[in-house]
Each structure stands twice: as structure tokens, then as C-alpha cells.
Amino acid sequence: MTDSVSRPTNFIRHIIDNDLNEGIHDRVATRFPPEPNGYLHIGHAKSICLNFGIAKDYEGTCNLRFDDTNPEKEDIDFVNSIKHDVQWLGFQWQGKERYSSDYFEQLHSFAVELISKGVAFVDFSTQEEIREMRGTLKAPGSNSPYRDTPIEENLAHFEKMKNGEYAEGECCLRAKIDMSSAFMCMRDPVIYRIKFAHHHQTLDKWCIYPMYDFTHCISDAIEGITHSLCTLEFQDNRRLYDWVIENITIDCTPRQYEFSRLNLEYTVLSKRRLIQLVEDKHVDGWDDPRMPTIAGIRRRGYSPASIREFCLRIGVTKMDNMVEMSMLEACIRDELNSSAKRRMAVLDPVKIVIENFGDDEWLDAPNHPMNEEMGTRQVPFSKELFIEAEDFRESANKKYKRLVLGKEVRLRNAYVVKAERIEKDDDGNVVCIYCSYDPDTLGKDPADGRKVKGVIHWVSASHALDAEVNLYNALFTVPNPAAEEDFASTINPESLVVKNAKVEPSLSDSEPLQGLQFERQGYFCKDPSSSTDHLVFNRTVELRDSYARVNSL
């Protein structure tokens, strides 16, 4: 995947190219900085591919840093799943993973430095008072009565904060900047707050925790990050990022650049909504194949390479965007088209009996139509088979290229059969189709030159394995569920359709998550929960289907 596809270029790479050319930097260092408060999703993949991709292409480094400054929301389970997902995507961070909490000691010292310089103070105002004094978007704020507390007193107060002598919420440390700034984040932002909370890394060592704006820039500087990439909503925060770096004594000046986050049609990518889907049991968990989480997409059958390719194709800009699902689907189809072994599975079985057929035969069937190196497998052919119910009609127009009463059709990898008569139940449903076959059509066209237009898939009734097949459709019925008043009300009731299918016996050997194509149906993979007693397959994505498209009009 390489030369034909244009190399990624974007405004961030232009900036880096320029920095390198101008000698502003002689190396590139990035970082991926998730807060361990949830599972990674496809939106994070965009950031991961951006940061690790740049490090790779510029022969630089990329750190994995957990932004763990809010112990109340974070959990060690999340750090483990995040590490696992980043590696699964195919990336390895520089050295050991980092934690913002690794720097709590240094962060504290820098806070003391700010207080000593008279640009930070301990505020005993209540949270409500601070909010009121902040002003509004159009009206300037007002100074806190604690703003001019002498430096020595602030130092003493902060020491007491650190020693747990004040209650949560009783006071906080604020940077002294400008209460009339047009940037709300510059109106004396809180940089340390009191939390008597257990931290997954530092345990009970601290009862004061630094805020994001104070922590992130310093962590970047400590790690020698050159280009700190984050999403658009942090654009205003950049002023505070730069202010902190300028006001402390540190010899590194990382720069922050912002890009737009990913939005994908027919799903949601905000942590809050994802949590709701799981907690309200709209899905089976974080790894439900309908979820846009890395865990969910993985279980759905997407490969790391296909997700990386997707991130390459969508690009990186500052434009708000809403990417169509077809973009993601095209990526996995491209990969699976060349890599997936072909198999046959009948999702809605109806029986056919080939009356003039004798003993069972095992036929050779190629694993891939275009790649002989992928070999063949044996499929049992017998007198009684299952075909797809929708592949038979008593009568049909010429556009219908499947089995029709009195007409012929090709059974994939096998013979040409002709439907002679049918048997129906009391409700008029076809329960059995009696056919005849032409013994001279295995691997070749009829000798007399008659044309058989259709090809349908099948499985031997006596050899077929029972399998649960999960068909997944869009989780939501509207392109942008997040814009709804109640997004949960737009959940697609048919996002999961379970089929009791009949599959060819070779499928018992397939590896979990290994991509397969059920011919004429789509790409599937065996679910990790699948067992010999209970085979389970998940549909990754359908095949393109121009017939269905024309027919639906």
C-alpha cells in the first residue's frame, strides 16, 4: 500500500516540514495522550494514526501518555485496554508508557514557582463565586478578593492544600492572568484542586491534582514533545498552554496544533453517549460489533490495516466533517477481497432434492477466485442440499438470474441443476424443490452450448453445520444521531439480525476474527465466543450489491 496511494500530506506535515527546513527542530516527537476513562474508538484511531504515523515517517518518536489528572473518572482497566488497542492497531510507543502522574512532583514544583513569581494564588472562593466572577462571553470578569494575597501566604496555603489541611472545594490554586481576557480560559484558570481520591498510579500519595491545562503543556515539555497535536476544541486553550510554558523555568517549547475530530455517519463517537449505549443495554458491551470502539470494530472483523487505511483516506484538516460509512466499508472490503477465503453459507435455507443424483461427492473448490496460491478445500455435494430461499422463484422476469421453476441455474463450484417441481406446506410456502442435474457440467459449460446465466451458493443438507450468523446494520436510523434531542430514540431496531444458518463443514476450522467471504453474502468472521458446539459468525460488511440497489428503486 504505497506508491499508488499518494503519501499523506496535511497542514501538520507542512508545518513539520517547515520546522525541519528552518532548523526550528532537528527531530520530531509526538505523543498520543488519552485519559484512561473509557475505551478507545475509531475517532481515537485517527489521532493514533496521525501521531504515530508522523513519528514513523519523520523517523521521530511517539510517546503513549495517559493523561491521568482526574482519579475520580479513571481506572487501571482502561489503561490496559488502551495499551492493548494501540498495539493491536499496529503501533508501538517509545519506551515505557508515560503518565501525567509521573510528573506530579515536578508539576507541584512548577506551581510553587508560579506562586513565588506572584502569578498564582490560592482562592478560597466557592465554586459558584468563581463562576460568577468569571463574567460571561461578552462581559469581563472581576478579580477574586484573594487575588492579591501576599506570596508568602499563598505558599503557605498551597502547602496546606498539599498536606490535606483543607477540605475538597474549600480552596484551589489559580493562575493570575487576566479576568477581562476574551479567552475565557485565561480568566485566572484553576490549575490545582483538592481531591481526596485514590489514584490508580499514585495511590493515596496526593490529595491535590493538577488540571489539564496546567499539566498537558508541562508534560509535553518534560518529554521533549515538539508537536503537540490535539483536537479543535482546544484552540482557545493554546493561549493558556503557551502562557504556562512561558511562565515556568523549562528549556523546551512544545507547540500545540489542532485538527478536527472525526465524525462518522450513523454512529456516535462521544464518550458520554457510548457509555449510555452500554449502561442502558442498547448494545451488549464495549466490544459489541455494532460499537464504533476499537474493541467493537475488531470483533466485527475489521483489521488493523483497514483502519489505518481509513485514517489515511479521511485525511487531517481543521474542517468539521461527517464521514460516510461507505468510506470505512470500502477500506475493509478492499482488504478482504484479496485476503479472505471464500466459503459457502446459507442464511435462509430451503431444501432442494436432486432426484437423479447418486452417491455423495467431495468437490474441489478454490479458496479464492483470482489467487490459486490460496489453494482449495473440499466441499461435500449430495442429493439433498440447502439453497437460499430468496434464490428460488416459481416464476420471474429475465432480470432474475437465479433458480426458477422449469429453468436451470449453476450451483457454485458444482453442477447445473434444473427445478422440476416443488412441494408447498399448507400456508403455501415452498418447502422443497425437486431438481435434476446435468452430470456433464462440473467445471465446464453445458456441451450443447445452452447458456446458464445464474450462479447460486448452496450447502449439503446432511453435511452442513448449524451456525448462528449475526447480521449487523447501522446502529442508528439517522446519519447524525448526536444532533437528536434523544439520540437513543433513533437506535435502529434492526441493527442486529440473527440467522440460524447452514454452513459448509470446512468452516469449523476457521480462526476467530479471521476474515472470510461467504460468497454472494458478504465478509464474515468467526466470533471469539464461537465453539464447536455453537458456531457463531459475525458479518463484517456486505458485498457491494448492484442488484439490490436497482431492485430497491
Next chain:
RNA sequence: UGGGGUAUAGCCAAGUUGGUAAGGCAGCGGGUUUUGAUCCCGCCAUUCGUAGGUUCGAGUCCUGCUACCCCAGCCA
């Protein structure tokens, strides 16, 4: 006149110093095909949010509008 951002096709997105609109997805038409798949061929922006201006020449420069997104957590 709070501030910060963004406007190129249905979607994503190139477009370095002004030189005459890449590519991908989707779609449409045709060919091949034992998957209505794949593959192959062809089509798909006289115009870059909009109105002016500068210029021989503007998506690129200037001015005025318009639309949308973000900011008033002791969240990140």
C-alpha cells in the same frame, strides 16, 4: 463589532511563491466473469460560501457580507 476557528462536487480531500481545479468514497454508463462480487474502460466542479476590488491572469492577494463549529467545569 466578545473571542477563537472553518468554508473547494453527495461525502472526505489535494491545491507551497497568483498561471487556468489532484486523488479517494459514493453514483452513472459499458466490457469480462461459475460470487448480481472482483477486475477493466468511460463519465461525474467553466468553478472554489457570497458580493465587490487588485491583476494580463485570483481557489490562491485585498475589502465587505453570510453560514456553521468551539469557549463562561475545581472535566479532558
